[in-house]
Amino acid sequence: MNETTPKTNRHGGVTSSFFQGALVGAVVLGTIALAYIFLPGLFNNATDDTSTINTEDGLVSNALNSTSYSDTSPGSAADITSLREFKSDFARSVALLKMLEHSNESQVLELLEQSKSIASPDRRLSTQSYILRRFAIIDPVKAITQATEVVWNRRAPLVNAIFSEWVQLDFEAAVEHARGLIDSDQRVALEAILKLRVDRSDQQIVELAREFGHESLALDVLEQAHVASAMDDPEAAWNAILNDSRTDVEQNEALRDILEVWVMQYGADVVSQIEESISHIDHPGGILYSALNFLTENAPQDTFELARNLGDHMRAIALEDVTLKWGDFDPRAALHAVSTVDDGALRNHLSNYLTGSWAALNPRELLENLTEFPENVRRRARGSALSSIARESPQEAAQLMLEMPNGINDYSWSVIGIWSRQDAVGALGWILSRPQEEQQKLLRGVLYDVVQEDPQRALETALSVPITGGSRGLEQMVINIVAQSDVDQAIAMLPSVRDDANTKTFSYVDVSRVLVERNEPFRALNLGLELPEPLQLNFFLNFFSQWRYSDIVGMYESLEKLPSAKLKSDAAKEILSYRVLSDYRPHRYFSDEQLQEIELYLLDDTD
């Protein structure tokens, strides 16, 4: 017993201690629980502290702690300027939404007023969009009134925000109100209405838009919806676009986007699958482009084969896309594939493309491998390579050009043109160090840039190069360039032109073209009359052609003012015989009566 009592006592004491401990634990927990229930702020703070650690940006928790109307007494204003403390747009928007969550009309108006002081226009507009969304739920008509206080061409996001809310709360009222808006607001409102559609069928959407005179807007919205649905079912989206009321040519971009995501989801076979469905589209290249780019990046050889096996309608354009993309990262392999194309024209065409991409990647390697290109593409390949080298090292490119057969004739523009853009004076110095017989051809590539730096030096340089073998003096080129930016300076240079018939005539013709473009045809005409008579024939032939091209109606109106019957007749003849290819264009500008009036100015050919 003695032995047991202590045990029993001990047992009973243990039990008692256990319950005492349990009681203390329960009291502590109860206190915590009560505190949690009745002192939520304490826990909120604690939770927020934790969240500040847990959230990865450390910004959002601040947003959730920010002042909200739910935390303040009714009617008191939260300060919109407090949002400035948030760097993150996301955090700012969450804080703003919380501020607005339970705001009433006067509070919303107060916030709107405060928002006007936001300096950044974009931030101001996005803040006001949130505020007006809330206002639209309270009173959409008043919300629109507030929105229209913002200038008409900047308020589209606000109108969109209001109608996006309104149409979900009361479709009919939103539609009715939209009818009374000015065109620009109406189109924005209608688009929001159509996008939300609220259980309306496609047909009802189109009819509604038609009532507003904006049927195309409904077609746009439906097209966008079809495209967006491609994420779920690209085939259905594809067919929906092909079967809608729009012409498929107008929907190239929609088809392109659907095909791209379709190929991303289901692979290359899709391209062959859709081939037939777009056989009626004349230029399907735009549709295929993105999908083929995606496939080429991942499997160029397979994609090339895929393109090669397409039908006549798509093969060439598909091979073009694949070759271009492939050439960006492996032109040699692409060229090898291209060399297996049977169609000679296409093979040439594709090889030409690859000269550019290979030159961009490694021009010197391209020059070493010219024989891999068809013979008639090699000149272009050399040109591309030299251009590319000229960008890094113009003198090296110039030296290479001189070493190539017929180099100056074929490649001076590729090399000197690029050198000149970088360093006109350096390029000019190099050219002037070359033998005189080479200079004329080479100077053509540099004169434009020399004119920009020093027109007088450009003119003097041009005049120093002899006129040989039927060519025109380079001063014509200089004067033409000067005329583009300063026609008066160009006119002042005309007396310097050498006494060579063609050089003189066409220097005047070039200046007259600029004058005609500036709507000063009679100044140009008087310039022509200053020329020696034998040169006038050629001048006026060109002048009337320019005038007719630039302003045929003005020419017609000026017929009577021309100084001689001969010039009147020449001008009339120019107007009447204006054609582009087979299209005789006078009737495009003049009625039959006017054409008859113009005919009266024609002199008999024997005159």
Added chain:
Amino acid sequence: MNIANTKVLNVPFIAGAALITFLGGAGLIVLLLFTGNKESNSETLSSQNQSAVQSQVSSIDDSKHDDDRSELTIDSIDDLSQFPSYFSRSVVLGKFLSGANFQQVLSLLHESKQFSDIALRQSTQVEIFRRLASLDPELALSHTHEFLRTQRKLYQSVIFQEWSSTDVNSVVMYTEQNLQDLEWDTRMMILHSILDSGSALSEEVKRDIARRFDLETYFDSLGARARRLAMLENPKEHWSLLLGDSLNDHEQIEDLVMLAHAMIENNGFDDFRTLHQKLADRHLRNEVLTEVLLARGRTVGYESAFNDAVLLLDDTNRSIVFDVADRWFNQDAEATFEALSHLEDEGLRDDLFETTALYLADWKPRRAIELLKSFPESIRGVVVYSALFNLSTEDPIETAKNLSKITQYQESQEEVPKYARDAPDRIHNVAHNLFRAWAEFDALAAFEWLLTDPIVAHIHDEMHFEIEEAVTADNAEALIEIALKQPDDASNEDFEGVILSKLASIDFDKAKDLLPKMREGPARVLGYATIGAVFFSRDNDPEKSIEFGKQLPLSEQAEYYLQLAGHWAAHDSAETLANLDLLPSAEAQARAASALIGWHNNWRQDLSEEQLEHLKSYLPEEAEGSNVKVIRSSTD
């Protein structure tokens, strides 16, 4: 108290407290989980529970109105669809996303793809990407690639906006590092996100960023755009200001057009028409009207724009009706034809028919050929010609197959426009083009076609230049073989000579080797004369040049020397003049003299008065006196 006892008694006390604390604590945690702020445990949620992250506030149904003071909440992203307004959805979604970490938000992105309401899906995904961007923008960008291009651009834009709002420097660095891979429109998007971020960047810094993005020119254009935006605030007032200022109105056409659009948006088309008709300058008036109507065609439809153009037709703006019709026709040919057939003005109607059909021939030649029979008979000839002309460079083989249609629909002389200066030889024009295009990739096939298709037999003589252009060192012999297969008649007689002549300028030895292949007559003379001329021009050996002709039969030698004289003169005036007397006939000398004078007159102007007088002494008397005039430069 026995220490041992105390210890024994303390153990159950602690155990009891611990058990209750554990059980109660667990219960409290559960309570917190159900009612508390999810941020306190967001990092510890298992991935299965990630979608069940909850907002900190108590649940309330927002389906009636938002005007009570209860907080909105959702249990999962699926619940978003029960909220009737964007605003309420934005509120709960914002809170919902606020406490989630990257992985959790990413799970929500995947769940959002299940929304059948596409508008809801997209607006939700925009917010999700904004949140992802606030957590890890670069990683967020990598998740845009699985979306449609339009969505991808939208989500990328949202990401860059968010990223720029917190760390412009990182955005700039990222863009610079990836510049080569970023499309232009993406670079512009990023630049805008930086400029719009509200960061206090100086103009200099903004420009520097634009320069680093290779968008300096675009940046410059933004200033003008901002100026225009301000102008649009009051379009009528600015319309008057622009017309009244000292600047050239023609250089402000773009601004006037923009203001016109704004006026139409604000006040309707009639207001614009009234102001527009007051524009005194015809050029300005019509250019503004053209731009406005074409833009309206794109937005409100070409039918409406066409009707406006017809309504506003006057003596100076007829072409605007055609411009609008062209575009309408391109969009919907049938509707355009239908509308044209109802036009009251017959002259205008007929002209429009022809122009629109030719427009189709320009842009879609195959379609024009297909539709040929649906056009009025009077315009079929000109349409088929125009279509084949345009098709010839694109598809020469197809063009060759259709060439006979030109003859089939040939217009009678009366139908050729009365003001035509020169009625085009349609077969000739198309054949030239198609031969050049065909020869680019298969010169042999093109040449074979030229020599065998009877429809082009009459233009053989006019094709020498095109044939020469097609000759290369590799194909010359094969071309000569094709030429030799042709019957020996007048239309084919000198083709092999033409080819050999060209070859001589590319590969003289090869050309010389092929001389024996020349048939007797013009071809052989042409070939020999070309080779013989090279001894003069390349070797400076006029005697050898003359001697070479003696290999020909006597009957061909006279023509040889005539041609040789022409070659000499074409090469060099002084050399020819010096050796002119070596030419073995008076006719050849006269030919050389005449050619030298011709070169002087038309191109070189390199002979003195004495030399000219000397040359004239070689000319037959009648030529000396009348036909061969010496033109002096204009200042002589």
